[in-house]
Amino acid sequence: MKATLSAQLGQQLHLTPALLQSIRLLQLTGLELELEVAQALESNPLLERVEEVEEAPRQVSADPVLDTAAMDELPEAQIWDVPAASWGDGDIDRMATIAAGGSTDPSWQLLQELALELTPSQLAVAGFWLQHIDDAGYLDDTLDKLTAQGCAELGCSRGELEWIRQRLLHGDPAGMCAVDAREALRAQLDALPGTISARPLARQLLALEREVLLTACTDTLAAAVGRDPADVAEARALLRQLCAHPAQSLVADSDPAIVPDVVCWHADGSWRVALNPRSSQRVVVPAHYESALASCGEELSAGMREQLNQARWLCRGLAIRHETLLRTTQVIVSHQAGFLSRGEEAMAPLTLKQVAEAIGMHESTISRITTGKYLQTPRGTFELKRFFAVKLEGASVSGAAVKAMVRRLIDNEPAARPLSDEAIAGLLARQGIQIARRTVAKYREQLDIAPARERRSNPNASLARAS
Structure with missing residues (x-):
């Protein structure tokens, strides 16, 4: 070679x-x-x-x-x-307010929200109750003892102390400052929105002994309250959705701001x-x-x-x-x-x-x-x-803009006559945006919006207000 x-x-x-x-x-x-x-x-x-x-x-x-x-x-x-x-608003330095450091203590977060609706004296009472809760959100001593202590320290009546406690108990999150888990779960049941058929039976189950509620089978509980086992199973499923430690929801929501x-x-x-x-x-x-x-x-x-x-x-x-x-x-x-x-x-x-x-x-x-x-x-x-947004084929606008238009049209549609995908495509065509019906259907699904026939039978079958 x-x-x-x-x-x-x-x-x-x-x-x-x-x-x-x-x-x-x-x-x-x-x-x-x-x-x-x-x-x-x-x-x-x-x-x-x-x-x-x-x-x-x-x-x-x-x-x-x-x-x-x-x-x-x-x-x-x-x-x-x-x-x-300079943001054009006088001498205020808006940059200094970006993600400004603040307390991550759940009690402090609650007080900040309550400051908009309570008087200073009432806010002091709320602070007293929040000073005497444990990590789960329950009172760290008996209600009678804490009430007597609050009256002596704040110079207010027992009724005012209890009114503020009830405001915290039924606020957001529901169950704060509860005496025990039973009271916290009852408050959360009351706070659930809408009409829930299993709610009365769930409250009835909460009246049972804790060990019985946790360990007994569905048939045993049904016999104890005199109800159908299927109804009891539904009520137990509702109770499982509640939070036995209401203060933990505040901790989970207290992620640092971006x-x-x-x-x-x-x-x-x-x-x-x-x-x-x-x-x-x-x-x-x-x-x-x-x-x-x-x-x-x-x-x-x-x-x-x-x-x-x-x-x-x-x-x-x-x-x-x-x-x-x-x-x-x-x-x-x-x-x-x-x-x-x-x-x-x-x-x-x-x-x-x-x-x-x-x-x-x-x-x-x-x-x-x-x-x-x-x-x-x-x-x-x-x-x-x-x-960054991709240009829609055959149009001069982005897909994100068209998706927002689809959401606006559906949000403003007559409740008795929801718009079909084809009708939405026709309305967009009048604005110079030529897209196929299947493209409208794709955007509707991405927005988690039900088809027209389902929106007609169930007006509340709307959707996530996502992105």
């Missing part, structure tokens, strides 16, 4: 450690980024966190001509100059965008560290040189991440201004490719920077992915 030499031209991408880190930082959520920065600060003594400073923010319009930036270019320092933003990565607001006739300083982390290598290490020259140890490189890569990666996030959001807000102003039916078609072309980056970069990142708008807080 004869050996030969040949030359070939080709391109190959080599991912440097700095570029790999920049790509990884793009896809981190706000919480993951915070943990990443905290670990870096703990392990690398050359890094320092940049604290927020009080200075005039740079407000960014959503419709400027965007410059193209390569991933290996370090963004300018102005990207960080967004510690706050902290938006970017905020937008309308001012001076245009939509403006700014990074949220609560979720935009910034670290630097102090100048005196840089100069000291530079003076060491070749004497700098390999370990210290590695830490310096890692610190620089992190600073650059964070800057690239925040610039990419801000510029991506600018394009999205500019394109979806109709949705922000008028609602779901004005959601315009938008793809990753369109945004990528607008800022001169790859679609994969846009996918990473919009996953798990949230934008706070006057209409609520949404994941950036929410603003």
Whole structure:
């Protein structure tokens, strides 16, 4: 076999450690980024966190001509100059109210809700009762003893104390400040909406001894209350749906609020965008560290040189991440201004490719920077992915907008004459939106809306107000 030499031209991408880190930082959520920065600060003594400073923010319009930036270019320092933003309402700093820290104590949450309807003295009584409940939501002492203590401490009557306790017992969640599980479950039965045929029998079962109710079979319970076993089984099923620990429902609902990565607001006739300083982390290598290490020259140890490189890569990666996030959001807000102003039916078609072309980056970069990142708008807080909508074939609107139109038409239909899928398609055609009946049926099913025949026989067979 004869050996030969040949030359070939080709391109190959080599991912440097700095570029790999920049790509990884793009896809981190706000919480993951915070943990990443905290670990870096703990392990690398050359890094320092940049604290927020009080200075005039740079407000960014959503419709400027965007410059193209390569991933290996370090963004300018102005990207960080967004510690706050004027929302057009005087001197109130709305940014300070974003996911502001608050107590996660269930009792405090209840008091905050009751503050809107109770007087200060009544609120003090409510606070007294909530101070004397256990983790399940039951009173931690006998009712008589706590009532006497409350009268002495608050100087109010027994009747007022009991009235506030009943307000808590039958409030939301029902069963709070109950004497025992039986009283809590009775309150929850009373709070169930609508007419429930099994409710009276369920209350009757609660009057039985606890051990009998928990261990006896359905036939034994039916004989004890003199009712049909099928009715008793239905009543027991209703009791199983109740919560024996009412305070736990508050704990489950006390998840931390989403902290938006970017905020937008309308001012001076245009939509403006700014990074949220609560979720935009910034670290630097102090100048005196840089100069000291530079003076060491070749004497700098390999370990210290590695830490310096890692610190620089992190600073650059964070800057690239925040610039990419801000510029991506600018394009999205500019394109979806109709949705922000008028609602779901004005959601315009938008793809990753369109945004990528607008800022001169790859679609994969846009996918990473919009996953798990949230934008706070006057209409609520949404994941950036929410603003991408596929264009409906044969129309100039997005599928999300047409789905919202279908929901509006069904919500406003005559109760006695619900609209068929074909009729909805005809009404949309009058608005210039040509879609097939089966497309209407698909959107209706996605909205969890029953067909017309079922809506006619059961007017309450409507649906989830989903997305």
